[in-house]
Amino acid sequence: MRYESIRHFCAVLEEGSFRKAAQRLRCSQPAVSQQVKLLERELGHVLLERRTCQPTPAGQLLYARARHISAELDGLVRELHDFDESLSGELRVGTSDTTAMYVLPPVVRAFSRAMPGVHLALAHRSSEAIAEQVHQGELDLGIVTLPVSQTDLVQQELLRQRLVLVTPQKHPLAKRSKVGLRLLEGEPLLLLQPQTRTGALLRECFRQAAFEPKVALDSGSFEVIKRYVAEGVGLAFLPEMAVTPSDKRLATVVVAGLPTLHIAAVTRHSAYRTKAACLFLELVRNECSASPV
Numbered sequence: 332m333r334y335e336s337i338r339h340f341c342a343v344l345e346e347g348s349f350r351k352a353a354q355r356l357r358c359s360q361p362a363v364s365q366q367v368k369l370l371e372r373e374l375g376h377v378l379l380e381r382r383t384c385q386p387t388p389a390g391q392l393l394y395a396r397a398r399h400i401s402a403e404l405d406g407l408v409r410e411l412h413d414f415d416e417s418l419s420g421e422l423r424v425g426t427s428d429t430t431a432m433y434v435l436p437p438v439v440r441a442f443s444r445a446m447p448g449v450h451l452a453l454a455h456r457s458s459e460a461i462a463e464q465v466h467q468g469e470l471d472l473g474i475v476t477l478p479v480s481q482t483d484l485v486q487q488e489l490l491r492q493r494l495v496l497v498t499p500q501k502h503p504l505a506k507r508s509k510v511g512l513r514l515l516e517g518e519p520l521l522l523l524q525p526q527t528r529t530g531a532l533l534r535e536c537f538r539q540a541a542f543e544p545k546v547a548l549d550s551g552s553f554e555v556i557k558r559y560v561a562e563g564v565g566l567a568f569l570p571e572m573a574v575t576p577s578d579k580r581l582a583t584v585v586v587a588g589l590p591t592l593h594i595a596a597v598t599r600h601s602a603y604r605t606k607a608a609c610l611f612l613e614l615v616r617n618e619c620s621a622s623p624v
Contacts, residue, residue, distance in 0.1 A: 402468025425461035519565035
């Protein structure tokens, strides 16, 4: 079996379509289709249902083994390319929108200047999805909110962020320095969706405190939540770093008992760490070093 054919087959399954697989692999859709056909011809089995891009039984069996083989071969290719002092290639990093917006801008700027020949691909996913993609070898590095279920990843804590209550500047609670959850009973709250790590941690905190939030809105976006808080729709719990000096219509208040967010970099135990990955991680650590861990 050819490495390219296995790689293309895995990409179609993981992306859910030939078009998205072609975009990921940076080639044409017919090229992806041709590689899958070559693999099917060689193995003597239909591997994919063309209409749904779902694997046949033979395709499921192949993918269960091939995804690990493909990840290892990708790692080998990247290690060999790393001998090239021209420092080209691609670095695949998974991160949340929050980290991408509030931590990574100076990191990406410095990285691009230091390694202009390296293409940086940023994937925005939930922490659990990022950890799984790192585990499968689809990402070189993930920046996640702990904990994650993949216990075999190398974890390196970068910073800790406390959650704070975000209110409009003119809200009565904005004048308080600290409040308890009980004071917020009956207040309309804008919560992060439970699929996010922060949303899940908040709901577990509420459960343990026997606090029943009055939920006015669920959203996966900090920026959407901040805008609606400013418009007086409700109050929210967000990481402190998500409220910046430019958010002049907002105020933050400390709430006793809220969980602390632990942000960490995760990599595979067996993965080769390229020079680009090492530099990126060093830049992230330096950017986070001002915050106590």
